[in-house]
Amino acid sequence: MNFINKIARFMYGRYGIDDLYKFLFKVFFCLTLINLFFHNSILFYIELFLFIISIYRVLSKNIYRRRRENERFLNIKKILLKPFFNFKRNYRDRKTYVYKKCHHCKTTLRLPLPSKRGINHVKCPECRKRLTVFSLRKERIEIIRTKRKEMKNV
Ligand SMILES: [Zn+2]
Known part of the structure; x- marks a missing residue:
């Protein structure tokens, strides 16, 4: 309990996890898997960079800025995924x-x-x-x- 309390106190006022974090983590995870086979140093530095950025964002106290970054990420994601959603929608409603x-x-x-x-x-x-x-x-x-x-x- 003491340990959990300590973590809770440490995380107080910090940004935490959001969609951008989840995305960065997935990319990090995929790159790590890929790099198990290739042992590429460039990939390793990209992984390291993603890891540091992710942790930095979670622990950041500048909540406003992190939220803005996440909003921007979600907007870009929406624009990029729109054709796929449209395709799915068109297929689903093709008879009506x-x-x-x-x-x-x-x-x-x-x-x-x-x-x-x-x-x-x-x-x-x-x-x-x-x-x-x-x-x-x-x-x-x-x-x-x-x-x-x-x-x-x-
Ligand atoms: Zn109109």
């Missing part, structure tokens, strides 16, 4: 919905797959502009850019 971008405000619209061919209209929930969608085949739908209507709305 189509995802298209509104060409006015770039919002992604979830459009139900048309049951019949032809021209339809949808309203973008973000910019409230009317979009013309067109489907030639059952599983396909396209947004038509109507220049004339855009001019009218401006």
Whole structure:
């Protein structure tokens, strides 16, 4: 109990573990595994660097800055993983919905797959502009850019 108390007191006011730490640790772990076979000195220094950075961040008392770093990391992660999430989403909904971008405000619209061919209209929930969608085949739908209507709305 005494030992746990000591650790708790030591960690008081320190930053601790976050997503960036977990990511750095995973990279560190993978590099260590890889380096078991290669014995590369450059890899070893990268490992060491990651280890020191991770520990430094956990023990850091500058909580505000560490939190900012973590936020930045999460933003980059979100941007990088977005295509994969989109791919997964498109595959999951392939029989019910189509995802298209509104060409006015770039919002992604979830459009139900048309049951019949032809021209339809949808309203973008973000910019409230009317979009013309067109489907030639059952599983396909396209947004038509109507220049004339855009001019009218401006
Ligand atoms: Zn829009």
